[in-house]
Amino acid sequence: MSQVSKWAGPLTVILLVASLAALGYYQFIYMPIANAEVEVPQEWLEPPEESIIEIIIGSVNQDQEENYVPREITVKLGINNRVIWKNIDTIIHTVSADSGAEEEFEEEAGRANFLDPDGGEFSFTFTMPGEYFYHCEPHPWMRGTVIVLEPEA
Known part of the structure; x- marks a missing residue:
């Protein structure tokens, strides 16, 4: 078994988790702040x-x-x-x-x-x-x- 195939599975999982974390941050934290309407008295x-x-x-x-x-x-x-x-x-x-x-x-x-x-x-x-x-x-x-x-x- 080559070194590349040995790390392919764990790296894929890490990449997937990082992508989901970035997407979650963007959707649930960044966008609500960016789209928040300013309350005008x-x-x-x-x-x-x-x-x-x-x-x-x-x-x-x-x-x-x-x-x-x-x-x-x-x-x-x-x-x-x-x-x-x-x-x-x-x-x-x-x-x-x-x-x-x-x-x-x-x-x-x-x-x-x-x-x-x-x-x-x-x-x-x-x-x-x-x-x-x-x-x-x-x-x-x-x-x-x-x-x-x-x-x-």
């Missing part, structure tokens, strides 16, 4: 106040310094984290998330194209702290930032 989903950002008249003018007003806004989760962009300009604009933004904001803001002139709106309720950068697709000089803070303990 109800007060974050329905804040008592809204924050308004206006796209003002003349924003299409590249020399105009104010476009999204305010250009940078700070909101607090559970207080005023629902942001509404209102287009009061006379032409179409967008609220498009910069690449690398939090996935849900990037997805929703991508669908916001286009905000109709004279009153078109887009709203988004932020549920994660961080800085969110956005711009207008047809007018890339129009840029803004939403800073989302955790509620005070």
